[in-house]
Ligand SMILES: Nc1ncnc2c1ncn2[C@@H]1O[C@H](COP(=O)(O)OP(=O)(O)O)[C@@H](O)[C@H]1O
């Protein structure tokens with residue numbers, strides 16, 4: 001089943017000087033259970049693409065359909081709720097609320113969804129366990145390493161039971177050990193629980209883990225390569 | 232959870248928030264204390280005026296207050312006064328003759344209000360006798376009847392105790408009559424204007440001089456056991472004597488009647504001005520708090536925190552910030568006011584004369600008022616909400632995609 005269908009996506013940033021053509025006609029389809037990397041040089045449009053796929057920014061032209069819903073036909077208010085219910089996000093940085101503990105950060109998104117407290121508490125513990133941070137549940141982000149913070153962010157993204165998780169350069173700020181650790185956890189979740197991950201990177205070690213690699217250059221898909229799993 | 236996030240966000244920048252909290256605390260401490268102080272001042276003024284000047288209730292012939300005509304006297308007033316003295320809410324009632332007159336010393340003269348009182352009864356209604364600074368409250372001289380005058384008038388007339396003054400009045404037939412009196416006592420109240428205008432002689436002396444009916448009265452002054460009983464007592468007396476004019480103190484002296492409510496209004500305006508000033512500090516702090524958290528707020532919007540919740544969170548932060556200081560200030564102000572409810576505040580000596588000119592005493596006790604405290608607390612909350620509007624508006628205009636970009 002297709003969970004994301006991207007058709008003829010264009011994005012032009014109207015800066016004060018010249019318009020920037022960030023995306024120039026992107027067609028992509030993602031299926032449930034994918035573990036896909038979007039690669040490309042800096043400025044090629046990876047962040048722009050992920051932002052539009054996640055409904056954070058509007059395209060100049062084209063459409064994004066998530067599980068049958070054209071997300072830009074929803075209107076601002078319903079789009080925010082759609083993100084809350086269906087899309088998980090992991091950003092490069094500033095993922096966590098610094099005044100909340102790791103557990104509270106994970107729990108908070110379920111609170112926004114209006115889930116009952118008992119469910120939130122058990123699920124938070126399960127999720128932090130699955131990213132290997134059960135013992136850090138009561139620590140605030142500033143007590144955690146960068147890699148641990150990103151793992152909390154993954155747990156947080158999973159907490160809302162989204163259709164897929166978008167991660168824009170999740171390892172860009174991490175050292176190689178933390179990078180590997182985070183990727184292993186993402187891979188386990190993908191294989192074990194069929195969580196769909198779509199992440200951007202320009203780190204070759206991360207690319208190697210992906211089962212599908214989409215290369216974009218100058219706002220266009222220049223290569224879309226499927227690998228057989230376990231390569 | 233939003234409540235707890237908001238509360239913790241307030242303390243992210245401890246120093247900055249503390250500065251605001253301290254400012255709000257001091258502002259409200261000042262506001263609450265000043266309010267209690269002004270209440271105390273006006274309540275003291277009212278009680279003093281009732282006790283020394285106007286009494287709780289005055290009874291006249293209808294129309295007497297408008298034109299103090301000699302003929303407008305209450306017939307058989309002594310009988311009425313006796314009746315009143317037997318009513319339980321009434322502490323005491325006394326008869327008076329009230330006439331506009333001239334008083335002159337050897338050097339100079341002036342117009343005054345002369346009141347003929349029955350000293351024994353008068354002492355149970357008003358407390359001029361406690362305000363005597365020189366001489367005594369009436370005494371018998373061999374040669375002349377006694378008069379009690381205010382200190383300010385004594386200065387004006389360049390006279391003193393045991394010295395002679397001449398009082399000129401119109402008698403019941405309309406003839407001008409003069410009498411020589413001796414100054415038996417000089418009094419000093421907290422109201423210099425009163426002291427300058429009011430002269431007291433004995434009822435019998437004034438009645439004899441003017442031919443006034445010995446059992447009549449221009450005025451019956453009534454003191455109650457409790458000021459709160461005024462309305463009830465007035466109702467009773469109006470029923471008892473519908474032919475007479477029965478005035479409660481608020482009507483005898485309308486400016487005193489409005490004093491408390493006028494003072495309250497001024498105080499609310501005063502507190503509002505304090506809060507308005509604090510408002511700018513809170514807005515500034517909240518604006519900084521929003522601007523330094525652009526990425527975090529963008530992230531919250533991105534993951535699905537809607538605008539209403541973002542707005543609510545920022546509003547709560549602002550309310551917590553102002554209410555922390557607000558509660559500290561209100562509680563501190565309340566406690567200090569409570570202390571000075573039982574311990575006198577002595578006004579600085581250089582103020583005392585000026586205050587006396589307008590009828591205010593030199594010592595004040597604060598009056599605390601719980602409902603007012605709650606209204607002020609409510610005003611603080613409103614200030615917090617209002618202060619959050621602009622910063623929250625700034626936050627809501629953020630575009631999450633721009634806010635979370637790490638490369639800018
Ligand atoms: N808000 C913006 N305003 C103007 N230009 C932008 C904005 N965001 C991105 N761009 C431009 O769009 C292009 C694509 O950027 P981006 O999507 O961030 O690429 P990547 O994530 O691959 O580095 C770049 O040329 C960038 O400068």
Ligand SMILES: [Mg+2]
Nearest residue numbers: 046047048169
């Ligand atoms: Mg990027």
